[in-house]
Amino acid sequence: MEKKLINFIEASIKGDKYKWAKYWKQKGGKVFGIISSYIPEEIIWAGGVFPFRLRGMWKENIELARIYRPENSCDFCTHILESFLRGELDFLDGLIVGDIDQDVIRLVDVILYLKKLNFCHIVHVPFVFTSDIHVQYYANELRKLAEKIEENTRSEIKEENIFRSIELYDKLRNLLSSIYEMRKSDQPPLSGEEFLKLMLTVNAMLKNEAIVELEKILPYLYKRKANLKAIYPRVMVLSEDLDNPAYIELIENEGCVVVMEDMEMGIRYVDTFPFNEAKDPFYLLAKRYLQKHGSARMGTWNKQMENILNWVKEFRIDGVIGLLFSWCYPQQYRAPFLQKKLEEKEIPCMFFDVSYCFSNVAQLKTRIGAFITSLKEKRR
Amino acid sequence: MDFLERANFYENYILKLQKRLERLKESPDPRRLKANKLRYELEIEEAKEILRAWKEGKPFSNGGDLTAGILTKAMGFTPAGSVGAAFQTLTPQKYLDHAAARGLPVEKSCDMTMMPFAMMECGDLPFEDIAICDNHACTPMMLRGIYMAYKGEVHTYFIDIPFEQNDDAITYVADQLREFIEYAERKFKDKGIKYDEEKLVELLEINDKIQKANEEVYEMLKNKPCPIGGYDVFLIGGIISPSKKALEYVQARTEEIKERVDKGIGAIPDEKIRIMWTTTRPFFMDPFSPLSKWGANVCFYYAGPVGTWAPFPGRIFWKRELSPIEKVAALALSDQWGHSGTRWVEPMIWICRDLEIDAIINYNMVGCVATLGLRKIIEERAEKELGIPTLQLEGKQWDKRYADEKIISEKLETFAQLCLIQKGIL
Numbered sequence: 133m134e135k136k137l138i139n140f141i142e143a144s145i146k147g148d149k150y151k152w153a154k155y156w157k158q159k160g161g162k163v164f165g166i167i168s169s170y171i172p173e174e175i176i177w178a179g180g181v182f183p184f185r186l187r188g189m190w191k192e193n194i195e196l197a198r199i200y201r202p203e204n205s206c207d208f209c210t211h212i213l214e215s216f217l218r219g220e221l222d223f224l225d226g227l228i229v230g231d232i233d234q235d236v237i238r239l240v241d242v243i244l245y246l247k248k249l250n251f252c253h254i255v256h257v258p259f260v261f262t263s264d265i266h267v268q269y270y271a272n273e274l275r276k277l278a279e280k281i282e283e284n285t286r287s288e289i290k291e292e293n294i295f296r297s298i299e300l301y302d303k304l305r306n307l308l309s310s311i312y313e314m315r316k317s318d319q320p321p322l323s324g325e326e327f328l329k330l331m332l333t334v335n336a337m338l339k340n341e342a343i344v345e346l347e348k349i350l351p352y353l354y355k356r357k358a359n360l361k362a363i364y365p366r367v368m369v370l371s372e373d374l375d376n377p378a379y380i381e382l383i384e385n386e387g388c389v390v391v392m393e394d395m396e397m398g399i400r401y402v403d404t405f406p407f408n409e410a411k412d413p414f415y416l417l418a419k420r421y422l423q424k425h426g427s428a429r430m431g432t433w434n435k436q437m438e439n440i441l442n443w444v445k446e447f448r449i450d451g452v453i454g455l456l457f458s459w460c461y462p463q464q465y466r467a468p469f470l471q472k473k474l475e476e477k478e479i480p481c482m483f484f485d486v487s488y489c490f491s492n493v494a495q496l497k498t499r500i501g502a503f504i505t506s507l508k509e510k511r512r
Numbered sequence: 513m514d515f516l517e518r519a520n521f522y523e524n525y526i527l528k529l530q531k532r533l534e535r536l537k538e539s540p541d542p543r544r545l546k547a548n549k550l551r552y553e554l555e556i557e558e559a560k561e562i563l564r565a566w567k568e569g570k571p572f573s574n575g576g577d578l579t580a581g582i583l584t585k586a587m588g589f590t591p592a593g594s595v596g597a598a599f600q601t602l603t604p605q606k607y608l609d610h611a612a613a614r615g616l617p618v619e620k621s622c623d624m625t626m627m628p629f630a631m632m633e634c635g636d637l638p639f640e641d642i643a644i645c646d647n648h649a650c651t652p653m654m655l656r657g658i659y660m661a662y663k664g665e666v667h668t669y670f671i672d673i674p675f676e677q678n679d680d681a682i683t684y685v686a687d688q689l690r691e692f693i694e695y696a697e698r699k700f701k702d703k704g705i706k707y708d709e710e711k712l713v714e715l716l717e718i719n720d721k722i723q724k725a726n727e728e729v730y731e732m733l734k735n736k737p738c739p740i741g742g743y744d745v746f747l748i749g750g751i752i753s754p755s756k757k758a759l760e761y762v763q764a765r766t767e768e769i770k771e772r773v774d775k776g777i778g779a780i781p782d783e784k785i786r787i788m789w790t791t792t793r794p795f796f797m798d799p800f801s802p803l804s805k806w807g808a809n810v811c812f813y814y815a816g817p818v819g820t821w822a823p824f825p826g827r828i829f830w831k832r833e834l835s836p837i838e839k840v841a842a843l844a845l846s847d848q849w850g851h852s853g854t855r856w857v858e859p860m861i862w863i864c865r866d867l868e869i870d871a872i873i874n875y876n877m878v879g880c881v882a883t884l885g886l887r888k889i890i891e892e893r894a895e896k897e898l899g900i901p902t903l904q905l906e907g908k909q910w911d912k913r914y915a916d917e918k919i920i921s922e923k924l925e926t927f928a929q930l931c932l933i934q935k936g937i938l
Binding site: 199200201202204205206231233234235237238239240241242244245254256258259260262263265266269272429431433434458459461462464465466467468469471472 | 656662878879
């Protein structure tokens, strides 16, 4: 079983991360790339399209994208553009993004300008959730998204299909949530690095297949104890679009365990949003998605902080490490707020600027190492 | 701290404007409009009003100038106008340092998103009683609002501005504005805050007249030589808070430009190159003189508020009669910053063609997420569709560490000369 687990975890790192998407295409299906955890995959899947969450290439050389995107712009988007320009994403039939950040919109602008895709749709995601007006508008945006998909695929998205798709995704998120529960234990079944790899695999797969695999693996995980350098201190990582497990490996190699991560490829994907019984599937999804733990771009920083503090308690976190992309403005603006709030609660924290690809390793290792040492000292 | 150092921004600004007025009287710059005298008087009047309101403890509103600036004014709030203040300060570094000390990404961000809050914390601007945080412009501007809401403990009301421009979007923003009115009336009941539709209609009418005057100016910019340039062009591109005095100034400005056109007077002698300047400019220097030295005149300033007055196709996007609140919503949706690239680049190309622009200076301000990712597209399209060159000029608004006066001046002069060579003049 251990071998099966490792194979599953490593599947999208060692092999072709696009193999599931390409297989779906071979069978005659369509694949849409998506950016932002605010785009409900449920609707796309209900339309018979494989929603594929985009990741960029983890390479330092981004010479093609650099022509269109200056150095002082979001690294994640730049690396995704590089993947487009190198032809890595030629299999995509379309792209759906949320206007979560203008840098993402600028990425779409370049893709359209260079005619890399014919179908690109931008969903407006309200940055606040203070009134039902926002939910209604977002629900309409999701309805429009469904119509666009229908036009593209020339097939109707039936409401019952959306409800079925919601059930499927809820099942997946519940399974992933149970792994988060296991990570609360003294010796978690997976290291932070392993968990991120598992998330990458799940994200790259067809979700019904991912559920089958997770159901097989889960009973084993209940018994498993991860092979860790240290079971203390316990660390939470805060980031946004970071998805390179090498960063988590670097942190854990300094002698700690990452048991929680607030980022797109982490709890923000898994978070089982509050259930509501709306009969309109678009309203239901709009409300659920707007209520979930938000990204730095949302106007819900206080609520986000509450969640982070709850996780600190539930996961018995000793320290928080923020890995911020240098030119990601939402992260950079939010960091001083988070730092102040964490310090007020006497929770040790440190924020580091990082690149999307794994670089500046030596300096990062020294600084993170010093922080982990201070956490160990504190525990003693 | 001595008395001079204790003076706040508006006290210092009044002195600065009075000196400008004196200079204008003693030795007017023939390139600049005489109507600027009225502008300075208007600004002095506004600054004095703010000082009075500050002293009397009247409620201030801030943020979202295009979103709800007119509405809050009609409700009885005094607009704090902090972004304008940041453009005019004499001590920018003090505020940038203050924001940096708070841990904000000063080096990476647009100076305008960093300074207003710092100016308030330093006691140089009044803290607003209510801030409107919205996304009508750019991500950093919105983030600045969120930051102030949570870190600065400023009372903040969030208004979401959608991505698309259409009637549904107007309804959506108008609905939120109505909720804002209810909220603000409740919250500031004892301070006399009340929605006054008559007042709003009056302000909107003045605003319409200002826009109409600006449209007339736009048509006159087609003249060769261009009747205005540089600083005066930037003044037309900015946002002006509607008032009778503001309208008086704008109408006088329009008349003076008409006179110049009739007499064939240009902003610079012997205009050879007509330039569009985009986004923003360095405020620590005069970027126009290095250009005018070579006969290059900045005839048009392209920025977000262009969407409220320049007559490019699709600007009036609504298809029905709008109520006063809906008109405010439509204004918020008219800002060109930070929406789709098409919405930024198409009108730019259209205006360049319409005004027979010879070159673009695209100011690549560090931290301007709204525009940086479009630089190459602008450059390629301008070259392919219009056959004109683009200078990608890097820099900030106040921070000189990226590019100082010397570097910028050299680039501008070189660009002007290359344009002359391309036109076969040099």
